[in-house]
Amino acid sequence: ETVQVDLGARSYAIHIGEGLLSDAGDYIGPMLSRPRVAILTDETVAGTHLAAFEAGLAAEGIETAALALPAGEATKGWEQFSRAVEWLLEQRVERRDVVVALGGGVIGDLAGFAAAVLRRGVRFVQVPTTLLAQVDSSVGGKTGINAPQGKNLIGAFHQPSLVLADIDALATLPARDFLAGYGEVVKYGLLGDADFFHWLEDNGQALARGDTAARIHAVRRSCEMKAAIVARDETEQGDRALLNLGHTFCHALERATGYSDRLLHGEGVAIGCALAFELSSRLELCPQEDPSRVRAHLAAMGMKTDLADIPGDLPPAEALYDLMGQDKKVMDGQIRFVLARGIGRAFVTADAPREKVVALLDEALSAR
Numbered sequence: 035e036t037v038q039v040d041l042g043a044r045s046y047a048i049h050i051g052e053g054l055l056s057d058a059g060d061y062i063g064p065m066l067s068r069p070r071v072a073i074l075t076d077e078t079v080a081g082t083h084l085a086a087f088e089a090g091l092a093a094e095g096i097e098t099a100a101l102a103l104p105a106g107e108a109t110k111g112w113e114q115f116s117r118a119v120e121w122l123l124e125q126r127v128e129r130r131d132v133v134v135a136l137g138g139g140v141i142g143d144l145a146g147f148a149a150a151v152l153r154r155g156v157r158f159v160q161v162p163t164t165l166l167a168q169v170d171s172s173v174g175g176k177t178g179i180n181a182p183q184g185k186n187l188i189g190a191f192h193q194p195s196l197v198l199a200d201i202d203a204l205a206t207l208p209a210r211d212f213l214a215g216y217g218e219v220v221k222y223g224l225l226g227d228a229d230f231f232h233w234l235e236d237n238g239q240a241l242a243r244g245d246t247a248a249r250i251h252a253v254r255r256s257c258e259m260k261a262a263i264v265a266r267d268e269t270e271q272g273d274r275a276l277l278n279l280g281h282t283f284c285h286a287l288e289r290a291t292g293y294s295d296r297l298l299h300g301e302g303v304a305i306g307c308a309l310a311f312e313l314s315s316r317l318e319l320c321p322q323e324d325p326s327r328v329r330a331h332l333a334a335m336g337m338k339t340d341l342a343d344i345p346g347d348l349p350p351a352e353a354l355y356d357l358m359g360q361d362k363k364v365m366d367g368q369i370r371f372v373l374a375r376g377i378g379r380a381f382v383t384a385d386a387p388r389e390k391v392v393a394l395l396d397e398a399l400s401a402r
């Protein structure tokens with residue numbers, strides 16, 4: 035299956051399917067001006083999928099060199115970034131060459147940013163191996179690293195030239211990481227496609243158990259939605275903010291838990307979506323039954339649905355609210371929320387009264 039991202043001269047294809055790692059040479063070969071690619075990956079993925087990917091390239095006569103960085107979010111900083119850029123220079127990657135990101139969102143973001151600045155920009159290919167990366171981070175051209183001052187504060191818009199999402203790669207993904215990625219999948223249904231959300235209610239279990247057809251469908255539909263929104267608003271002047279459904283709450287919770295194991299990003303997104311629907315219902319924007327329907331689906335999938343599901347201490351409601359205010363999405367001191375008129379009908383607003391949000395958080399905290 036193929037999804038096209040329409041961005042004029044920067045358009046590209048997302049291929050979604052089985053066996054794409056082994057067939058990578060067929061897709062990447064035609065792009066190359068000489069049969070050589072440099073691959074950035076992490077140590078975990080190097081152990082599970084690098085050999086198959088390099089064999090797929092070798093089958094088409096493409097030489098490879100690979101650098102495996104440590105796995106984990108801590109890699110997304112200056113230290114590993116400069117290591118990666120200098121390695122690419124040592125490999126004599128030139129303007130006409132192609133850099134490949136093989137891994138999850140950490141590798142995709144870092145490698146994409148490296149490609150954006152190397153020799154003022156070289157092409158790169160995303161080969162996402164986590165569900166989160168397949169449905170979200172590999173598409174749309176946001177690249178970058180974290181600063182000591184905050185997440186994703188250093189970066190560039192640099193679209194990939196190709197995305198290869200191999201569903202088979204997900205077979206080795208730990209269940210917790212899979213479900214975290216699923217949080218972003220649910221987000222797409224909730225923000226813009228009620229039919230897709232209903233499909234997920236019916237097929238989510240099969241998808242989690244490993245049903246290939248269901249996984250392909252979910253990744254394809256997610257990519258279609260992200261591609262359409264990015265095509266309308268590449269640099270987030272407007273509509274792209276819809277993709278932040280659940281994220282204002284999520285970012286506050288991630289800050290409160292120190293970006294630790296206590297809460298994975300996608301888990302925070304799922305909780306954030308449930309809270310956004312609860313808030314929408316209290317503001318009488320969406321039907322009263324919607325928040326429980328959202329929560330019921332997340333719970334049926336075995337996911338965290340509420341603040342009560344986050345282990346350890348959390349700050350009080352007022353403090354959590356202030357953590358939301360540190361978001362990039364704040365304009366003129368007003369926190370912008372993505373709220374909904376119903377399932378599949380999200381919109382962006384700065385009109386959520388502070389006291390309503392604090393009250394909601396306070397109740398959620400006291401249920402802990």
Ligand code: NAD
Binds near residue numbers: 076078079139171
């Ligand atoms: P990740 O890259 O750290 O991957 C999660 C873990 O899974 C890692 O330990 C990794 O080694 C391992 N892994 C990867 N593929 C595997 C596989 N097939 N089998 C077994 N293990 C595998 O994290 P992630 O969740 O993929 O991505 C999170 C990052 O993405 C964050 O840094 C976030 O800021 C970024 N992100 C970026 C965008 C964007 O638009 N650029 C969007 C969302 C998130």
Ligand code: ZN
Binds near residue numbers: 170218
């Ligand atoms: Zn996200």
